[in-house]
Amino acid sequence: SIDSDRLWNSLMRMAEIGPSPNGGSRRLAMTQEDAAGRRLLLDWVEALGCTWQRDKAGNLFIHRPGRENRLPAVSLGSHLDTQPLGGRFDGVLGVLAGLEVFRTLADNDITTRRPLSLIVWTNEEGSRFAPAMGGSGVWTGRLDEDTFFTATDSQGVSLREAIQACDEAGDLPLGEQDLDAYFELHIEQGPVLEEQGDPLGIVTGVQGIRWYDLSLRGQSAHAGPTPMSYRHDPLMAATALIQALKEEVLADPEGAARLTVGDFQVVEPSRNVIPGEIHLQLDLRHTDDERLAALDATVERLARTAAEAEGVTLSLERRWHSPVTPFDDTLIASLVEAAEALGLEAPTMMSGAGHDAVHLSHVTPTVMIFVPSRDGISHNEAEYTEPEHCALGTQLLCDAVLARAER
Amino acid sequence: SIDSDRLWNSLMRMAEIGPSPNGGSRRLAMTQEDAAGRRLLLDWVEALGCTWQRDKAGNLFIHRPGRENRLPAVSLGSHLDTQPLGGRFDGVLGVLAGLEVFRTLADNDITTRRPLSLIVWTNEEGSRFAPAMGGSGVWTGRLDEDTFFTATDSQGVSLREAIQACDEAGDLPLGEQDLDAYFELHIEQGPVLEEQGDPLGIVTGVQGIRWYDLSLRGQSAHAGPTPMSYRHDPLMAATALIQALKEEVLADPEGAARLTVGDFQVVEPSRNVIPGEIHLQLDLRHTDDERLAALDATVERLARTAAEAEGVTLSLERRWHSPVTPFDDTLIASLVEAAEALGLEAPTMMSGAGHDAVHLSHVTPTVMIFVPSRDGISHNEAEYTEPEHCALGTQLLCDAVLARAER
Numbered sequence: 153s154i155d156s157d158r159l160w161n162s163l164m165r166m167a168e169i170g171p172s173p174n175g176g177s178r179r180l181a182m183t184q185e186d187a188a189g190r191r192l193l194l195d196w197v198e199a200l201g202c203t204w205q206r207d208k209a210g211n212l213f214i215h216r217p218g219r220e221n222r223l224p225a226v227s228l229g230s231h232l233d234t235q236p237l238g239g240r241f242d243g244v245l246g247v248l249a250g251l252e253v254f255r256t257l258a259d260n261d262i263t264t265r266r267p268l269s270l271i272v273w274t275n276e277e278g279s280r281f282a283p284a285m286g287g288s289g290v291w292t293g294r295l296d297e298d299t300f301f302t303a304t305d306s307q308g309v310s311l312r313e314a315i316q317a318c319d320e321a322g323d324l325p326l327g328e329q330d331l332d333a334y335f336e337l338h339i340e341q342g343p344v345l346e347e348q349g350d351p352l353g354i355v356t357g358v359q360g361i362r363w364y365d366l367s368l369r370g371q372s373a374h375a376g377p378t379p380m381s382y383r384h385d386p387l388m389a390a391t392a393l394i395q396a397l398k399e400e401v402l403a404d405p406e407g408a409a410r411l412t413v414g415d416f417q418v419v420e421p422s423r424n425v426i427p428g429e430i431h432l433q434l435d436l437r438h439t440d441d442e443r444l445a446a447l448d449a450t451v452e453r454l455a456r457t458a459a460e461a462e463g464v465t466l467s468l469e470r471r472w473h474s475p476v477t478p479f480d481d482t483l484i485a486s487l488v489e490a491a492e493a494l495g496l497e498a499p500t501m502m503s504g505a506g507h508d509a510v511h512l513s514h515v516t517p518t519v520m521i522f523v524p525s526r527d528g529i530s531h532n533e534a535e536y537t538e539p540e541h542c543a544l545g546t547q548l549l550c551d552a553v554l555a556r557a558e559r
Numbered sequence: 560s561i562d563s564d565r566l567w568n569s570l571m572r573m574a575e576i577g578p579s580p581n582g583g584s585r586r587l588a589m590t591q592e593d594a595a596g597r598r599l600l601l602d603w604v605e606a607l608g609c610t611w612q613r614d615k616a617g618n619l620f621i622h623r624p625g626r627e628n629r630l631p632a633v634s635l636g637s638h639l640d641t642q643p644l645g646g647r648f649d650g651v652l653g654v655l656a657g658l659e660v661f662r663t664l665a666d667n668d669i670t671t672r673r674p675l676s677l678i679v680w681t682n683e684e685g686s687r688f689a690p691a692m693g694g695s696g697v698w699t700g701r702l703d704e705d706t707f708f709t710a711t712d713s714q715g716v717s718l719r720e721a722i723q724a725c726d727e728a729g730d731l732p733l734g735e736q737d738l739d740a741y742f743e744l745h746i747e748q749g750p751v752l753e754e755q756g757d758p759l760g761i762v763t764g765v766q767g768i769r770w771y772d773l774s775l776r777g778q779s780a781h782a783g784p785t786p787m788s789y790r791h792d793p794l795m796a797a798t799a800l801i802q803a804l805k806e807e808v809l810a811d812p813e814g815a816a817r818l819t820v821g822d823f824q825v826v827e828p829s830r831n832v833i834p835g836e837i838h839l840q841l842d843l844r845h846t847d848d849e850r851l852a853a854l855d856a857t858v859e860r861l862a863r864t865a866a867e868a869e870g871v872t873l874s875l876e877r878r879w880h881s882p883v884t885p886f887d888d889t890l891i892a893s894l895v896e897a898a899e900a901l902g903l904e905a906p907t908m909m910s911g912a913g914h915d916a917v918h919l920s921h922v923t924p925t926v927m928i929f930v931p932s933r934d935g936i937s938h939n940e941a942e943y944t945e946p947e948h949c950a951l952g953t954q955l956l957c958d959a960v961l962a963r964a965e966r
């Protein structure tokens with residue numbers, strides 16, 4: 153069985169790299185901090201005698217040979233990049249749980265039948281470069297290379313440039329490795345498990361996600377002498393749109409729609425100037441693809457209405473669409489069983505967050521394990537998961553990977 | 560009479576300093592561009608043999624001796640600083656009209672009875688450093704020195720540091736000079752004169768202004784797994800507040816209330832993160848002090864309601880209050896007469912924008928002249944005033960200053 157303290161220590165040690173002001177992590181994708189986090193992991197796996205390779209997207213593949221290395225590898229993994237003010241567990245737990253599995257196998261001199269592959273995906277967060285889950289997307293061929301590499305951050309740096317600057321590009325061809333299955337342990341990032349008092353959950357799939365870039369352009373003018381009726385104020389259009397859209401989202405019959413405005417930017421802001429231009433980033437989600445499609449039409453309709461009411465022009469760009477994704481039924485059932493073997497009744501649940509597992513599920517049987525997030529909080533420096541929950545999830549991951557690798 | 564072409568040329572020459580991308584000006588207060596604009600003016604007035612002095616706020620006083628220099632000076636002026644994407648006329652016209660008056664007097668070998676003082680006020684715009692009209696405020700004692708000097712820009716640079724960095728501080732004590740009157744020519748920055756077909760207007764006073772800094776703090780969390788009902792989203796509180804406040808402003812019985820949100824900042828924005836903190840800058844105006852006071856109470860009430868509804872905390876700071884300000888009745892009447900002498904029926908009107916004249920009106924008889932703004936547009940690179948309107952306003956200014964200086 154896995155070593156709970158060793159797992160916790162590796163989590164806390166990783167959190168020392170790119171610490172954020174209030175006890176969280178700041179390792180944005182393909183920054184020096186992200187590269188330093190990867191380096192720490194590589195030091196650890198090299199000490200275990202593992203070899204590793206990278207592809208040109210910077211995805212990292214750590215190999216643990218099996219008894220029959222011509223068989224497709226059983227894979228597990230997650231990501232090490234974080235939000236600007238992110239937590240210490242989001243993504244990191246899945247990667248360091250994989251390390252703990254490798255260490256446990258080494259402690260017990262176990263060589264599995266199939267080889268194992270621990271994968272660190274590039275730019276899962278999507279915060280610095282849109283869309284999220286980029287590395288797994290481009291690796292599985294579900295995100296085109298151009299979109300992946302030419303995405304730019306707020307400073308105009310492309311992901312291609314950032315990967316080069318971090319020296320994180322490798323020569324493994326994209327999508328080359330044959331996988332037998334993909335397992336990902338992750339924190340829930342929501343309140344369900346904690347509220348139910350469950351120490352872990354088996355994830356049946358991921359809700360649909362749509363991302364939008366909106367620009368509203370009006371006419372900047374003086375705050376004082378310009379009567380309200382003369383204005384073409386894109387900020388008033390933007391705030392009206394957001395409130396109207398929120399009402400539609402709250403009116404969702406299943407109460408399952410979610411709307412987030414992660415960025416609201418005034419171009420060249422000045423207190424006594426009616427803004428000339430506003431940029432918005434919207435994130436819209438639903439567990440039902442049809443409802444999400446209906447909301448997509450609503451975004452467009454409400455945005456046009458709000459822009460017309462203020463006499464401003466609208467540009468609406470659909471940046472990303474990740475449809476509702478089901479995971480593998482057989483793996484789900486086997487994980488529920490494996491949890492029972494640990495004496496736990498693990499509920500099945502949908503994921504509210506996107507994960508690299510979404511893309512992997514299209515190329516290999518895939519499943520995820522969730523552990524609780526304190527107060528349901530994630531993408532926040534205060535993100536926390538109890539050591540015993542981290543350990544339980546890692547134990548279940550270890551058992552499931554071992555069983556699959558012997559198959 | 561003044562030289563229309565020479566005036567226009569000096570306006571266009573000044574606009575070459577700190578040009579903005581689309582044909583406007585960018586000379587933010589106490590930047591190198593602002594200092595370069597002042598230097599150009601000083602070259603021009605030195606060529607006329609004028610001397611000048613500065614006070615520690617960087618206010619610039621250009622002297623033209625009279626026949627009786629112990630008498631208080633007749634003053635005229637405005638400002639050379641601009642908005643980030645500002646126009647070529649706002650403030651600049653008043654200063655360069657003063658230069659043109661001095662040049663015209665020199666051409667005609669006129670020495671007035673009273674001395675003249677052409678004044679360039681520091682940081683009139685208030686865009687880089689709040690509040691606006693800072694130089695005239697501190698000079699007249701209506702703004703306390705500490706508030707003036709410790710105001711910081713978005714980079715954390717204080718106005719005191721910026722004045723030092725530009726080497727624009729002088730040793731003239733604040734408020735030292737005795738003034739007989741203050742005249743300011745300015746573009747209207749609104750649509751009234753153009754709509755009425757009037758080439759100039761006499762300003763009877765300035766509407767009241769209130770500035771607010773609002774911060775809303777919630778809890779950042781993941782856009783995906785966080786149900787709408789669990790959120791403490793300060794962006795939703797901010798947008799609800801803005802829409803509610805706009806409704807109140809539009810319901811103003813006189814239709815005279817004005818609301819502008821010049822800045823809306825998300826702290827550490829990330830598309831898939833519910834924002835943790837929002838900063839807003841509000842600008843609220845009315846021609847009636849009582850109504851403005853009622854709106855002030857409304858801001859506080861609506862902000863509390865919006866914050867409570869989202870379960871976020873509110874901090875509301877009143878940054879500035881400039882009450883409704885009347886100008887000098889005698890000067891207003893004499894300007895209307897002087898316009899008639901030019902064959903013009905000049906309407907009287909309130910100003911929607913604040914001006915340095917507001918502060919000056921508390922220490923000396925003060926009046927302003929407005930000329931039309933094309934399409935009523937100002938605080939915009941496209942700001943434009945016809946050469947003949949600039950010239951007419953300058954002629955009226957010249958006539959009025961001369962008459963006052965002979966008195």
Ligand SMILES: NC(=O)NCCC(=O)O
Nearest residue numbers: 276277284505506783831
């Ligand atoms: N797990 C996680 O935070 N993923 C980011 C992608 C998303 O926005 O759901």
Ligand SMILES: NC(=O)NCCC(=O)O
Nearest residue numbers: 376424683684691912913
């Ligand atoms: N004239 C002018 O643009 N002044 C700035 C102060 C204000 O916001 O009214």
